[in-house]
Amino acid sequence: MSSRRPPIAGRYTAEELALAARNRGMPLEALRHELTPAGLHYLLVHFDIPVVDVNTWTLQINGRVEKPLTLGLQEITRLPAKTLRVTMECAGNGRAQVSPRYPSVPWLEEGVSTADWTGVPLSALLERTALKKTVKEIVFHGADRGFDAGVEHDFARSLALEHALREEVLLAYEMNGTPLPPQHGAPLRLVVPRWYGMASVKWLRSIEAIDRPFEGLQQARSYHFRRHPGEKGEPCTLMRVNSLLAPPGIPDFYTRKRVVEAGTVEIVGRAWSGAAPIARVEFGLSGVWHEAQLDGAAPFCWQGWRARWQARPGEYELSCRAIDHAGNRQPLEPPWDLSGFGNNGVQRIAVTVRA
Numbered sequence: 001m002s003s004r005r006p007p008i009a010g011r012y013t014a015e016e017l018a019l020a021a022r023n024r025g026m027p028l029e030a031l032r033h034e035l036t037p038a039g040l041h042y043l044l045v046h047f048d049i050p051v052v053d054v055n056t057w058t059l060q061i062n063g064r065v066e067k068p069l070t071l072g073l074q075e076i077t078r079l080p081a082k083t084l085r086v087t088m089e090c091a092g093n094g095r096a097q098v099s100p101r102y103p104s105v106p107w108l109e110e111g112v113s114t115a116d117w118t119g120v121p122l123s124a125l126l127e128r129t130a131l132k133k134t135v136k137e138i139v140f141h142g143a144d145r146g147f148d149a150g151v152e153h154d155f156a157r158s159l160a161l162e163h164a165l166r167e168e169v170l171l172a173y174e175m176n177g178t179p180l181p182p183q184h185g186a187p188l189r190l191v192v193p194r195w196y197g198m199a200s201v202k203w204l205r206s207i208e209a210i211d212r213p214f215e216g217l218q219q220a221r222s223y224h225f226r227r228h229p230g231e232k233g234e235p236c237t238l239m240r241v242n243s244l245l246a247p248p249g250i251p252d253f254y255t256r257k258r259v260v261e262a263g264t265v266e267i268v269g270r271a272w273s274g275a276a277p278i279a280r281v282e283f284g285l286s287g288v289w290h291e292a293q294l295d296g297a298a299p300f301c302w303q304g305w306r307a308r309w310q311a312r313p314g315e316y317e318l319s320c321r322a323i324d325h326a327g328n329r330q331p332l333e334p335p336w337d338l339s340g341f342g343n344n345g346v347q348r349i350a351v352t353v354r355a
């Protein structure tokens with residue numbers, strides 16, 4: 001078995017820049033939309049986007065089941081459908097703020113978005129297959145294939161049966177009311193609300209019921225929180241409490257630094273947590289925290305918040321931090337993780353206010 005990629009300190013590599021260009025983030029001004037327009041939704045593709053012919057595509061549901069199923073897309077879209085508004089964040093979001101960093105997609109903070117996903121509850125299809133009593137996990141096999149750490153594999157992940165059967169877990173064929181675009185998993189993807197994005201397997205080909213833990217690389221080796229090399233680590237599951245604000249004013253093209261006119265500035269942002277609804281958001285003005293006002297909450301969708309700022313000329317650092325109803329609070333500094341996973345340290349935006 002080949003080893004992990006060694007950590008990097010210092011400047012980005014050509015490989016990281018190539019990954020960044022393929023896997024774009026959501027521009028932060030899109031935080032002004034509750035529902036991210038599909039073309040602005042962040043993207044993470046490990047290998048190549050597969051070309052799938054919808055007319056010949058089928059989904060196999062097999063393994064430890066009494067009645068294996070083979071379904072075409074039309075059979076799936078004829079079943080009772082459900083639409084959920086779901087915020088998805090990449091587990092590696094914020095990786096670029098951690099040093100030394102893990103060689104992978106260099107997200108700063110833009111690996112998060114919200115979409116309306118329409119599809120069939122996974123539980124409805126699993127019921128039809130009559131799972132055997134011994135089933136422990138459900139494996140989701142994607143159509144995309146490549147190498148990671150020297151191991152050739154199709155992208156695949158599993159869920160423990162209790163999570164797979166949750167009513168909000170969807171097999172989605174529409175995003176924001178139109179068929180899934182190729183990059184987001186056409187023709188069918190899994191959507192696991194409240195979990196980091198890696199759980200939501202795209203380009204589904206088959207779903208397999210197994211009676212042991214799934215040992216695939218993306219499950220057993222990748223996507224673990226690890227503080228020290230060689231540790232087994234804790235699997236990445238629910239999204240940690242996090243928040244962002246939409247940068248106010250206008251940017252400088254190259255540095256992205258912001259310029260704001262003096263006066264009343266309406267600051268808006270979004271906050272989310274996989275573990276529990278958002279309880280509070282604070283807006284930080286050069287280190288002084290102010291209570292922000294929360295918009296209405298929805299179960300799987302980030303929560304809007306706003307704060308009013310009487311901006312006087314000068315240099316400022318804006319930030320925000322959220323606390324959820326389980327008592328989780330964002331740390332001020334990025335938490336250390338070898339792969340840069342789960343970085344929910346507070347965002348900081350430099351702003352010049354001019355008279």
Ligand SMILES: Nc1nc2c(c(=O)[nH]1)N[C@H]1C(S)=C(S)[C@@H](COP(=O)(O)O)O[C@H]1N2
Nearest residue numbers: 042043044046090142155197198200201202
């Ligand atoms: N088959 C497959 N599914 C996948 C991936 C992938 O590379 N291949 N990437 C995962 C990761 S790490 C994330 S964060 C989300 C991103 O979903 P999006 O590109 O639709 O935003 O898809 C997940 N599902």
Ligand SMILES: [Mo]
Nearest residue numbers: 090091197198
């Ligand atoms: Mo991800």
